[in-house]
Amino acid sequence: MALTVAVQMDPLETINIAGDSSFALMLSAQQRGHRLFHYAAEDLNWSNGRLWTKARPVTVQRVAGDHFTAGAPVSLDLGEEADVVLMRQDPPFDLGYITATHLLERISDRTLVVNDPASVRNAPEKVFVLDYARFMPPTLVTRSLDEARAFLKEHGAIVVKPLHGNGGKAIFRVGPEGENLSALIEVFNQTWREPHMVQAFLPGVAQGDKRIVLVDGEVAGAINRLPGEGEFRSNLAVGGSAEKTELTAREREICDALGPELKRRGLIFVGIDVIAGQWLTEINVTSPTGIVAIERFDGTDVAGLIWDAIERRIAERSR
Template sequence: MSLKVALQMDPMESLNIAGDSTFAIMLSAQARGHRLYHYRPDDMTWRDDRLYAQAREVTVQRVEGNHYRFGATVRLDLGRDVDVVWMRQDPPFDLNYITATHLLERITGETLVVNDPASVRNAPEKLYVLDFARFMPPTMITRSLDETRAFLAEHGEIVVKPLYGNAGSAVFRIGQDGGNLAALVELFGQMWVESFMVQAFLKDVAKGDKRIVLVDGEVAGAINRIPGQGEIRSNLAAGGTAAKTDLTPDELEICAALGPELRQKGLLFVGIDVIGGKYLTEINVTSPTGIVAMDAFNGTDTGAMIWDAVERRLRERAA
């Protein structure tokens, strides 16, 4: 099955090919004979009840500094000219991102869009996880300094982070004395119109924050991301290091609970974050990462698993 695949993603020149999950997915697709087209969200146009993208065919190779080659620009009808559209641009999950989901939702009856754009829009990482609150650490979403102070008094130490941040940006630990809490809440209020998330600080984060990847609801593997010296953030983009890991019984229970719902929502490629072997903190559906390091440790091929799932979805749609 040779497919035409359009990727809505970040600029090709910005990719860190050593660890970028999108690049790994592209390599795997190309190895199967699929044709790849690259475009940015700003390249889309809705006109006459059709969604178009000014895209360029692209070929890729794992050669640093020479990892892609563009063909000529073509005007693709995303509903008729391609088999699969991938949403793989990084957050911020802002109005531009949300607008793209609305546009892509209009072609889901014609083209397979991964992840499903309506589900992506309705499942921001730090809000969708509330559907599984039974697995979460003590959590609060608020804009109130008084509520945050009361939460701190109850839990001793807390972590404060923006609802729509990514890659560990703007994540702060507040100690028992509450130093700088008022200033931090004031800053968050000035920087973002949304509420922010507050969670009890989990000391086990020093042992790592596990990224577990699920493909069409099934566990593909996991890595343990260990924070750098003096850090609480374990994101690889924030200086964390990856380590081989296995799943605990509690983590397997979390995956079993999430899997059927992820599949039903068309969330084919998802990364969840778990601390201490049992506390679910985020469900990443916009542009999850981590498969390159995970495959290196485990000897797996998550890219192949992803394309197997995509091709299975296409067969199901055609049946």
């Protein structure tokens, strides 16, 4: 079953094919005979019930510096001419991102959008996770310096991060003495209108921050991410390193709790983050990563599993 696949993502020229999950998905789709188009979220247009974009037909290959070939842009009706839209642009999860989900939602009865746009909009990484607070470290969502100080006093050391941040950016550890906490909250309040996330600092982060990928609610694989020298953040984007890993009993319990709801919401490709084998910190649904590293360490073709799930859903729709 050859599909027409429109990939909504950042410029192909800028990606690092060695670790980019979107590129891996495109390569896997092409190997299955699917036809690929690329466009940017800001190129979406809507009128009279139609959603279309200027998209370039592309072919991809795993050759650094020569990893894609693009044809001339064409007008692509996403509701009538595409079978699948992969919504893979990177955060920030801002009004541009949210608007794209609203537009794509209008064709989701005809075209399979991965992940489901309404569910992406309603499940921001650090907000959706609050539904599973029983698995989380002690957490506070606030803009209040007084509340942050009280939380620090209770827990001894804390981490402060933007509620809609990504990639390990702007995450700060504050020690028991509260050094610079007032200045930090002041800067956060000036930079972001929404509340911020404050969590108890987990020394176990030195053991790693595990990225577990779930495909249509089922565990597909995991990697353990270790902080770089002089860092407590383990995100690969800020210098962390990855290693092979296995799931703990607690992590399997977390995945079993999340899986049915992810499947119900149409969140086909999800990456969750678990610290020290037990503390759930994020449920990544916008543009999750990690599938290339998982394949490198344990040989699991996660991209193939994602396409199996997509093709299965499309087949179910046509019945």
